[in-house]
Amino acid sequence: MGSYVPSGISERQEMLKKIGVSSVEELYAAVPSEMLVGSLDLPEGKSELEVSALMQEISEKNKVFKTVLRGAGAYKHYIPAVVKSVTSKEQLVTAYTPYQAEISQGILQSIFEYQTMICELTGMDVSNASVYDGATAMAESVAMCKERKKTKAYISATVNPQYLAVVKTYCSASGTDLTVIPEKDGKTDMEALKAAMGADAACFLSQQPNFYGVMEDCTALAEITHAAGAKYVLCANPISLALCKTPREYGADVAVGEGQPLGMPLSFGGPYLGFMATTTAMQRKLPGRIIGETVDVEGKRGYVLTLQAREQHIRREKASSNICSNQALCALTASVYMAAMGKDGMKQAAKLCTSKAHYLAEQLTAIAGVEMVFDAPYFHEFVTTLPKQNEVLSALENAGILGGLPTEKGVLWCVTEVVTKAELDKAVAIVKEVLA
């Protein structure tokens, strides 16, 4: 049996003696005896060697694809070596929420730096210290926008369906009226949006690029939303922001997104990172931890958890959210990633993604029967028709290539900087062969 209890029998006896009881069981005297568990129906404990081998064996039952041409909310990007090295430092891994500021300056400063980088990336004024993921970031943004007479939320059908599902859950939980604005030609139906929003509209949520990879006219969406007196929430892909317009430039009031592309592995869906940023005017509506700069008694610069009057441990049922633990180590990961990549590296990665995605799209659509579903600009994901879809995808799979994701509209492909031209050519050749 493995155990991490360091005390031996004699120490335990000494402790019992000090307490004044004769056995550990006596300490559980308040537990009604009929309730005590005899023995758990679990396997016996194992040595580290056995556990190590077992976990290795379980992990090998998964298939690791050498080439990943699938995104849809989880993206395989290159993770610089320094990112993994920094984020495995024991102090940073094993500490908790920085309640004691004087011995938590490292965590606090790193989050302050993270907040700054998220503001830079999104063009917004203020960022929080993170939430669980892109989907919950979107869901939390609704509560930020609601006011006494502005209670209804609107969301585009073009957002990632997983995000839509989470927003629906949060809205149904709080009793918020949520309307899904339909999609038209791969984009939000603007006429439908205009017609839907009235004076009681609190916010409209959309995604850029959207679930289908399409770049929408978010400036127009922001204008329509603002004309109704509502707030515009834009969920953005962080890698795209190195080159593409920021949520602020479109006129967003709240920028949210999935931070996983910033240095986090695919990991079967988590842990990822939800980022949230907003304008100074709305900063006190942000949920979760926020770090602020201040000084100590000697005037030395330092950092603390701040604006805590929004939070559950102070406000209880009146808090802006229930969030307590967030994704601090993932936020640190994103910071180290952005710091390592720098402005130029981020731009290079973004450009590589776009260039390679366009290359794949051109090669695929040169094959008879494969066509672009939407005639619209895209960043690194696009939808094509694909005859013999299952056959093609399993042929790719057999070659170690995870092909695009089948969706209602067609197959959603994604290319990032880690995929080489040779890999793309190989994938195209396989598609060609199956369809020949």
Place this chain on the structure above:
Amino acid sequence: MKLIFERGFEGQALCLMPACDVPECTVEGFEREQELHLPHLSENELSRHYSEIAKRVHGVNDGFYPLGSCTMKYNPKINEEAAALPGFTGIHPLQGDKNTQGCLEVLDTIEKSLAEISGMDSVTLQPAAGAHGEFTGLMLIKSYLNSIGATERKKIIVPDSAHGTNPASAVMCGFEIVNIPSAPDGCVDLEALKGAVGEDTAGLMLTNPNTVGVFDKNILEITKIVHDAGGLCYYDGANLNAVMGVVRPGDMGFDCIHFNLHKTFSTPHGGGGPGSGPVGCKAFLAPFLPGIRVGRKPCGCYKSEKAEQSFGEVKAFGGNFLVVVKALTYILTLGKEGIPEAAKNAVLNANYMQACLKEDFDLAYDVICMHEFVLTLDRLHKETGISALDLAKGLLDNGIHPPTMYFPLIVHEALMIEPTETEPKEMMDEAIAVFKELKRLAYEEPQVLHDAPVKTPVRRLDDVRAARTPVLRYSFE
């Protein structure tokens, strides 16, 4: 120390990205015009920056961390190694059941283990943290009540000693809060509870052991009062470490529970996350669960399914999977004997520290405690002017992370101490000696504690200034 933006110079960069091997293009018509400022450092400077950052953090590995209610136990290294296996990190969440049999086996195995430990029937691994689990559990309750037409049940009862997340989560689920006062012994006041339940009761949220570290001996009566009134019982698993393998929430009468894998099951706290807050429930709530439900095909292969009446999703994909891998590694290591062994030693350690400290400090509740106990420094404060905060800051100068301060709210000048089972007696004895020395200082040289800390990278910080004139990011102008 310098901020990362104050180091290096414009144009300095790492060589990370290769040249483009296809014709280059960008998304025309969508070009960013706003300037982008990111750090510009060499790898050496970058690496050193974060080494300096790490030196200014106190982790579990840096010393004693008796932060009550947070269960800061040792984070085993094998857990980290398992979670870093390429067969877990390299898996796309949408690559299909056939290609994710290992991930599904992880989910299935830990679901069964957590169900057994808690006395529940089903568990979802989707929630990302404890508060997120509370939200999920309350949504299960809400969905069930709606399904039986009990839509008038809108009130959640919460003791005044509860974690702030309890009422906050209930409000997010559209419930109203009924706060009930605790009895003088810190436990649920049965009369107050009887007075609070009624036809509008949706449920009760409770920890047991409770937030003062005491096992509520009336637990069966408490859950019966709520059930008899037609409400459900939610178990906040924050304090599960005291009782895992000894007594099960399911047997106490609870209908659902959240676990904090980052407390009870040894996964690291990461400076405030990622955590993982799986939710377990009795069979009658299982049809409403969110997330991936793992089933079996006739061939014995795993398949992912959705619960038939699922209330929806609380997070994209299946949860904080790598955190789940770490917790499973821990459970496999400890096994059926190791799990109660951990709980019992957590309780033993807490009682030992309590027995030693009560010679010099007042206990909020002078009874046998579970995994944690609460000191009240009310008398010390009145006699010396030294508050719980001052004492905590004195601990910082001695390399000890202070206990949780000013919680629960029902105890004046509270310090909540949770040593956990992974702390050796030697460490606790050293800490006890420090506590005693700080008490001496409080009476003889109080200024030392008013001035503390003096050995930390910064001294006491101006919280008021931070909130009044918020500086929430670095300015490049």
